[in-house]
Amino acid sequence: MSALPACCRYLTARIDDVPDALDWLSPRERATLETLRIAKRRQDWLLGRWAAKQALAASLARRDETPPLRAIEILAAPDGAPEVYVAAVAAPFAISISHSGGRALCAVVPRTVAVGCDVERVEPRDDRLVEDFFLPDEVAAVRRHEGRARDVMVTLVWSAKESALKLLREGLRRDTRSAYVAIGDPPVAVTRWAPLAVRCEGRLGSVSGWWRRSGDAVLTVVTGIPVAPPLEIEARDCRTTRRPRPEVPS
Numbered sequence: 228m229s230a231l232p233a234c235c236r237y238l239t240a241r242i243d244d245v246p247d248a249l250d251w252l253s254p255r256e257r258a259t260l261e262t263l264r265i266a267k268r269r270q271d272w273l274l275g276r277w278a279a280k281q282a283l284a285a286s287l288a289r290r291d292e293t294p295p296l297r298a299i300e301i302l303a304a305p306d307g308a309p310e311v312y313v314a315a316v317a318a319p320f321a322i323s324i325s326h327s328g329g330r331a332l333c334a335v336v337p338r339t340v341a342v343g344c345d346v347e348r349v350e351p352r353d354d355r356l357v358e359d360f361f362l363p364d365e366v367a368a369v370r371r372h373e374g375r376a377r378d379v380m381v382t383l384v385w386s387a388k389e390s391a392l393k394l395l396r397e398g399l400r401r402d403t404r405s406a407y408v409a410i411g412d413p414p415v416a417v418t419r420w421a422p423l424a425v426r427c428e429g430r431l432g433s434v435s436g437w438w439r440r441s442g443d444a445v446l447t448v449v450t451g452i453p454v455a456p457p458l459e460i461e462a463r464d465c466r467t468t469r470r471p472r473p474e475v476p477s
């Protein structure tokens with residue numbers, strides 16, 4: 228068995244990718260699904276699980292491990308963070324999951340690395356959100372942009388905060404202003420990974436990460452130790468019948 232490289236891999240999935248049959252879920256996962264009463268929440272949960280299982284199956288295959296998808300379990304810890312088990316044993320990977328607008332993102336790293344990821348659709352957001360949830364320097368950075376560039380900037384700062392708060396396993400229980408996002412002045416159409424940093428108040432200090440545009444969305448990934456730009460897990464690496472999709476132009 229080869230040693231795990233400290234790299235981050237990611238996969239995006241769309242709602243159309245999720246099979247109708249549920250035989251890829253474990254009995255415990257099916258029991259969790261049964262508790263979700265709201266259709267949108269069920270759909271998001273299934274989409275996130277499908278993205279994560281595809282990403283994990285591809286990552287395990289690189290270690291010559293090919294368990295059936297239903298043996299790869301993603302269970303929520305008491306704080307809500309997803310944890311991975313293979314045949315009921317803790318897996319060598321840590322993951323983070325996000326879903327937005329019918330699209331899911333899953334980031335996979337070695338288990339010893341903390342990770343948070345987020346996908347957010349770029350859309351106009353109110354000044355009030357910026358003033359209530361951002362730090363003064365972040366507000367100033369947003370004000371340097373107009374139109375679509377402003378929308379990207381707001382989405383990016385929000386998404387990077389969510390990624391950092393997921394890495395901390397606290398989510399929005401923690402004040403969004405306890406995480407300062409430093410990204411400089413990004414161009415609107417970054418379709419390759421670009422670096423970012425998030426300074427978190429308290430025990431963690433700074434974490435580094437990456438962001439990119441993908442179609443009408445922004446993706447962010449932050450990790451507890453610096454890693455190279457995330458590598459995409461391609462459709463051909465997945466155990467799925469879906470065909471590779473062309474990238475939607477930004």
Ligand SMILES: CC(C)(COP(=O)(O)OP(=O)(O)OC[C@H]1O[C@@H](n2cnc3c(N)ncnc32)[C@H](O)[C@@H]1OP(=O)(O)O)[C@@H](O)C(=O)NCCC(=O)NCCS
Nearest residue numbers: 272275305306307308309324325326393396397398399400
């Ligand atoms: C975590 C949080 C920031 C996610 O934000 P969001 O915009 O609603 O949703 P996203 O799609 O980006 O992310 C959702 C995923 O975050 C993950 N998540 C949830 N709580 C988390 C936590 N404490 N730490 C890390 N990841 C977490 C889950 O995998 C979740 O997807 P799933 O429930 O389908 O598996 C937000 O839900 C939050 O702050 N929750 C507070 C913690 C909480 O109440 N958790 C719920 C169970 S205790």
